[in-house]
Every structure is written in structure tokens, then in C-alpha cells.
Amino acid sequence: MEQELLLRRTAEEALHAIARSRLKSLASELSLEPGSYDVRSNKAGIAVSGEITLHHERAYIQVGQFGLSSGHGILIRTCKGRKDHTGGPNHLVALDMIDDIPALAAAVRAITGFARESCGASSSRAA
Numbered sequence: 001m002e003q004e005l006l007l008r009r010t011a012e013e014a015l016h017a018i019a020r021s022r023l024k025s026l027a028s029e030l031s032l033e034p035g036s037y038d039v040r041s042n043k044a045g046i047a048v049s050g051e052i053t054l055h056h057e058r059a060y061i062q063v064g065q066f067g068l069s070s071g072h073g074i075l076i077r078t079c080k081g082r083k084d085h086t087g088g089p090n091h092l093v094a095l096d097m098i099d100d101i102p103a104l105a106a107a108v109r110a111i112t113g114f115a116r117e118s119c120g121a122s123s124s125r126a127a
Helices: 002-029 095-099 101-112
Strands: 037-042 051-056 059-064 072-078 091-094
Touching (some): 002 037, 002 051, 002 059, 002 101, 059 101, 072 095, 072 101, 091 095, 091 101, 095 101
Antiparallel strands (some): 037 051, 051 059, 059 072, 072 091
């Protein structure tokens, strides 16, 4: 039993490390301005994996092991600021999209209405 708990904890830590890294890559792919979002982890308890969240001013993206029987594990919804934890309707996409950041970014854009390269607080890119 003790070894099983250790394996579960190790798997949870790996999930959180990978998801945090991929969500930071997603923020970059979406051209989110530093300071306009945060990435956080809730490791939860022994029986569940917890969740990893990218929370932007206009979007809430969460990776977890919910809906695994359906293959879904990424929740995407709109929000109105980083204090909005309920936001718009939930949209679930496949957990394996975490391995395809451009495809995940396309899903986020389609659901949230983000335009490519216009998600930051200000645009200072040269033409």
C-alpha cells in the first residue's frame, strides 16, 4: 500500500510539472503579456490528481483528470478577470492536446474569441 501511494504521488508530481510547463508554452503561443495571467497548481489529496490552471484576464484553462472516461482533461472557458473563477460555459477538450500546443491554442482561440497576437494588455509589435 505504501509503495502504491508513493507511485501515485510521483505520477501526480509529474503531471503537475508537465502541465505547468505546457501551459506556460500555451501562454507564449497565445502571445499573452507577462503579468496578464498566472499559472497555478492545486495538488489536492491522495485520491485525486488535482488541477493545473492558466488564468488570464479573459480565459481560464485547466488541466486535470476529470472526464477521463471520455478522454477529456482540459477545460477551457471565458472569464472576466482573474478573480472570476466561474466564467462562461465549460468546454472540454482531449487531454492529449496538451502535447500539441498549436492545436490547443487554436481551440482556446475558437472558444474564447482571442485573435492571434492580440491577447496582451497592449500591442507593441513592429509591423
